[in-house]
Amino acid sequence: MVDSAAGPVDLVILGGGSGGYATALRAAELGLTVSLIEKDKLGGTCLHRGCIPTKALLHAAEVADNIHESGSFGILSTFEGIDIAKVNSYKDSVVSKLYRGLTGLVNTRGIEFVEGYGRLVSPTSVAVGDRVVTGRHVVLATGSQSKSLPGLEVDHHQVITSDDALRLDRVPASAVVLGAGAIGCEFASVWRSFGAEVTIVEALPHLVPLEEESSSKLLERAFRRRGIKQHLGARFAGVKTTDEGVTVALEDGTTIEAELLLVAVGRGPVSEGLGYEEVGIATDRGYVLVDHQLRTNVPTVSAIGDLRPGLQLAHVGFAEGIFLAESLAGLDPAPVDYDNIPRVTYSHPEVASVGLTSAAAEQRYGDIVTQTYDLAGNGKAQILQTAGAVTLVAVPDGPVVGVHIVGDRAGELIAEAQLITSWEALPAEVAQLIHPHPTLSESIGEAHLALAGKPLHSHN
Numbered sequence: 001m002v003d004s005a006a007g008p009v010d011l012v013i014l015g016g017g018s019g020g021y022a023t024a025l026r027a028a029e030l031g032l033t034v035s036l037i038e039k040d041k042l043g044g045t046c047l048h049r050g051c052i053p054t055k056a057l058l059h060a061a062e063v064a065d066n067i068h069e070s071g072s073f074g075i076l077s078t079f080e081g082i083d084i085a086k087v088n089s090y091k092d093s094v095v096s097k098l099y100r101g102l103t104g105l106v107n108t109r110g111i112e113f114v115e116g117y118g119r120l121v122s123p124t125s126v127a128v129g130d131r132v133v134t135g136r137h138v139v140l141a142t143g144s145q146s147k148s149l150p151g152l153e154v155d156h157h158q159v160i161t162s163d164d165a166l167r168l169d170r171v172p173a174s175a176v177v178l179g180a181g182a183i184g185c186e187f188a189s190v191w192r193s194f195g196a197e198v199t200i201v202e203a204l205p206h207l208v209p210l211e212e213e214s215s216s217k218l219l220e221r222a223f224r225r226r227g228i229k230q231h232l233g234a235r236f237a238g239v240k241t242t243d244e245g246v247t248v249a250l251e252d253g254t255t256i257e258a259e260l261l262l263v264a265v266g267r268g269p270v271s272e273g274l275g276y277e278e279v280g281i282a283t284d285r286g287y288v289l290v291d292h293q294l295r296t297n298v299p300t301v302s303a304i305g306d307l308r309p310g311l312q313l314a315h316v317g318f319a320e321g322i323f324l325a326e327s328l329a330g331l332d333p334a335p336v337d338y339d340n341i342p343r344v345t346y347s348h349p350e351v352a353s354v355g356l357t358s359a360a361a362e363q364r365y366g367d368i369v370t371q372t373y374d375l376a377g378n379g380k381a382q383i384l385q386t387a388g389a390v391t392l393v394a395v396p397d398g399p400v401v402g403v404h405i406v407g408d409r410a411g412e413l414i415a416e417a418q419l420i421t422s423w424e425a426l427p428a429e430v431a432q433l434i435h436p437h438p439t440l441s442e443s444i445g446e447a448h449l450a451l452a453g454k455p456l457h458s459h460n
């Protein structure tokens, strides 16, 4: 093996997904020399197998829903079907355009892109083929992959992961979705809009079980109305595959027949066989452990993104990458504020939140107050014909510490909510802000007006 001919760079980054490329871009901006190692395509899960392609499918699903529902707005149209080849080419064109843009950014910032499978071989170097790339500091950003359950074998044909689901060249006639987190609920939503019979199986008592319980219940009601069947608090027992499809068995004796089973039970770290443990990096079930500065126990190695324990979201990877690059460049950035990360499930309807659920706030503060504003009172929600609510969680006579929204386009509203919880705004301060009428954003203003004791378009 030969060492990097030009000598060590400032930063060697292993993995070119959201976390890795954000670190590279910010570090290069700050004048650091960077080698970015990626075995597949720059952009990682989010761009190629995650956020972007799924949201393109969800948008196509929304178009299909609009056609189905157009008669209720007095617009006469006929739904002729889904041309999945065209849907896929639209989805792929969005990904390709962003991929070209990202590749251009990495090139113009002078980042060395090293294509190949990397393996950590010392606290300062990564081997790629017969080359060793050495740096003053190494960032591990190898991300995550779909997990399964013990004994549940994914055959990538009838028992599939989200990667396989994105490559499907047909709309399944029917599907069982195992796991009701964001990924499971988003695929259930897309397939239902495309005409499939969908059944969700979730071991915990609710859909999107980490969200505020009232948000979960609103989504459950909306999904029921859309004809998405749900087995909640139901444990998976096994699956049999046949020529026609799958038979999924639950521990309560229920069996469900479908064309395929999507396993969406979470994602685990990509760290096995990558040399991390040999170099002495502390891990827990494969996740690389880091402190609040994102440093591992080995001083020259940091880890970011889905690889470390915690929320697995692209924007968390971006924030961590920016933080890490700035701290390695000698700046003094504020650490990532994990309490105020916006979370969105982009189903129809969307579920979005930031800050604490009421249960978590009770644990932290003891006494709390909550306020729910029903979108029934919001003009724009009625125009769009979307149902849902904004729920606020606040400390009595204190700041708003959680905002939970259900309804179409909720994901676009959560950014304002993030300012509210991050700046520890008081309900009366937000009530003071004027929201444009008629917009969905008014529902945030109205919820705060109600919590400040001066409700306008609400009964409480």
Ligand SMILES: Cc1cc2nc3c(=O)[nH]c(=O)nc-3n(C[C@H](O)[C@H](O)[C@H](O)COP(=O)(O)OP(=O)(O)OC[C@H]3O[C@@H](n4cnc5c(N)ncnc54)[C@H](O)[C@@H]3O)c2cc1C
Pocket (backbone or CB within 6 Å): 014, 015, 016, 017, 018, 019, 020, 037, 038, 039, 040, 041, 042, 043, 044, 045, 046, 047, 049, 050, 051, 052, 054, 055, 116, 117, 118, 119, 141, 142, 143, 144, 162, 183, 270, 274, 304, 305, 306, 307, 312, 313, 314, 315, 316, 317, 346
């Ligand atoms: C279906 C789906 C939908 C999602 N939707 C959203 C969403 O809407 N919003 C959101 O915020 N998040 C979403 N996510 C999560 C998001 O994609 C991840 O949180 C994000 O991609 C994590 O970034 P990362 O850099 O940690 O890892 P990754 O993006 O997984 O990148 C890791 C990179 O490392 C490379 N790599 C791994 N091992 C090696 C090696 N040995 N050598 C060289 N390269 C290597 C991989 O090829 C990969 O490119 C979704 C995920 C999925 C699966």
